Amino acid sequence: MGLRDRGVEIKTPEQIASMRRAGLVVGETLELLRSHVRAGITTRELDAIAEDNIRSSGATPSFLGYHGFPGSICASVNDEVVHGIPGDRVLADGDVVSIDCGAIVDGWHGDAAITVAVGTVPAEVTELMRVTEEAMWRGIAAARLGGRVTDISHAVEKHVRSQGSYGILEDYTGHGIGSAMHQPPDVPNYGRAGRGPKLVRGLALAVEPMVTLGGKDVSTLEDDWTVVTDDGSRAAHFEHTFTLTEGGAWVLTALDGGEAALTALGVPFGGR
Incomplete structure (x- = not known):
């Protein structure tokens, strides 16, 4: 069975170019939000900043109205891992907030997330953030044309496990992305390499480790x-959207295309 038979969307170079434009809007919005995270700001205020920047950049928020979601970002604080609804919560010194953001340009999506410390946080939380972000990059760096989706999964898990005793969420995964925000295939953050769909040109994936200081078990609040x-342990969440070219990985939501991080890991950079 071919990729398209499994519902996997293969993009043309022109469609990938639109995804890069969407990805740049996402990357720029997240950097703007990072600069605004401080004690005393509400997650609703962050959401307003995000929506304004996305729309003023000529894009549309991916999240707003998605299955009824009421925000342009997800803002998840401390023990909230993902999908936090922006609202009246006031950020305080010592909090961490995971901000997930998506944008659409010409019908094509970009999706990325960062976790940001508010003021001074415990050393173990700083370490959690480092490990989670590094695991994301290790996953992307493991992707090769002709490889398999779980090459990414294995690299993410291997790095997290090598750094200490952390929980890796299993019920929530990365995903394919393109003309819709969530598409096949799923990209788990754990598992054996060499499995799943083949990695080919025109495939775009969102890699997003969700890691905790405690266990992997999670629940959904009454807001659904x-x-x-x-x-009750703290969590971190990092995400980037990437594709593969003949030259290597090209991270569509990173402002530099992922060049610095991939080069530091000794793998080819496939951007242009």
Whole structure:
């Protein structure tokens, strides 16, 4: 069975170019939000900043109205892992906030996330953020044309496990992305390499490790969106959208295309 038979969308170079434009809007919006994260700001205020920047950049928020979601970003604080609804919550010194953002340009999506410390956080939380972001990059760096989706999964898990005792969410995964925000195939953050669909040109994937200081078990709050750790432990979430070219990986939501991080890991950069 071919990729298209499995519902996997293969993009043309022109469509990937539109995804890069969307990805740049996402990357720029996240950097803007990073600069605004401080004690005293509400997650609703961050959401307003994001929506304004996305729309003023000629794009449309991916999240707003998605299955009824009421925000342009997800803002998940402390033990909230993903899908936090922006609202009246005031960020305080010592919090961490995971911000997930998506944008659409000409019908094509970009999707990325960062976790940001508010003021001074415990050393173990800083370490959690480092490990999670590095695991994302290790996953992207493991992708090769002709390889398999779980090459990414294995690289993510291997790095997290090598760094200490952390929980890796299993019920939530990365995903294919393109003319819709969530598409096949799923990209788990754990598992054996060499499995799943083949990695080919025109495939775009969002890699997004979700890692906790405690266990992997989570629950969804009564708002039907916010996912929290069952043990109350802090969580971190990082995400980028990438594709593969003949030259290597090209990270569509990174402002530099991922060149600095991929080069530091000793793998080819496939951007242009």
